[in-house]
Amino acid sequence: MKPHVLVVEDEPSLVEVLRYNLEKAGYRVSVAGDGAEALGGVRDAIPDLIILDWMLPKLSGIEVCRQLREDPESKNVPVIMLTARGEEADRLKGLASGADDYVVKPFSPAELLARVRAVLRRSTSSAPDETLVYRDLTMDLAAHKVSRNGRAVHLGPTEFRLLRVLLKRPGRVFSREQLLDLAWGRDIYLEARTIDVHVRRLRKQLNGPAESDLIRTVRGAGYSLDAGD
C-alpha cells in the first residue's frame, strides 16, 4: 500500500504543488486546511507522515503538533514542519513541540521529498517489532502471527489486515467504508458488502467453539473489536 501523507496547509497553491509532487513520487495524499481539520483527519485515519504548516488558521502548527504528541494513537507519527520562519529559536521551538524535521519556505519540491523519504525511512526502521494485544488475542506484526488464548490463528492476508486495523483501536466502531480504506487502500474499488464476507471468515478463525465473539457488529454503523463486557 502507498504510504499516506497528510498535508496540513491553508494556502491552496502550495497544497496543489505538494499534492502533485507527492503523488508523482508514489505517496497517497490527503489534505487538511486548518489545525482542527488536521486533528480530525488523524483521528479518522492515522497517516504515515504529516507535513504540517506552522502558520495555520485557528490552531497553529505548533499546537497541532503538541496535541498529536499527546494522543497515544498519533504520538509516533512523524511530522515535518513547514514554516517561513528561519530563526534558530523558532526552529528549536518547532522541534521541541515534537516535530521530527523542519523545512523553511520557500523550498524546492525535491528538497521536501528528500526530507519526506528520510523521515519515513527513520520511522519505519526504528519502529519496534510491534505486537498488538486485546484480551486473549495477540498479533505479532513482525512475525505475521496471530494467536488467541495460546492457540495459533491462521488468517489469510486480507483477514490479517482487517484484524490489524481493528486491533489498533479496540472498541472503536469502523464503518465498512473506513475498513475498505484502511485495510485495502483508497484506490481499490470493492462493494462494501465484501467486508461482511471477510469479517465472517475472520470471526470463524478467531472464535473457537468455547470462546466469546470478539467482533461486534454495530447495526447501521459497522464493526468493532469488542468483547462486549
Ligand code: CA
Ligand atoms: Ca499557512
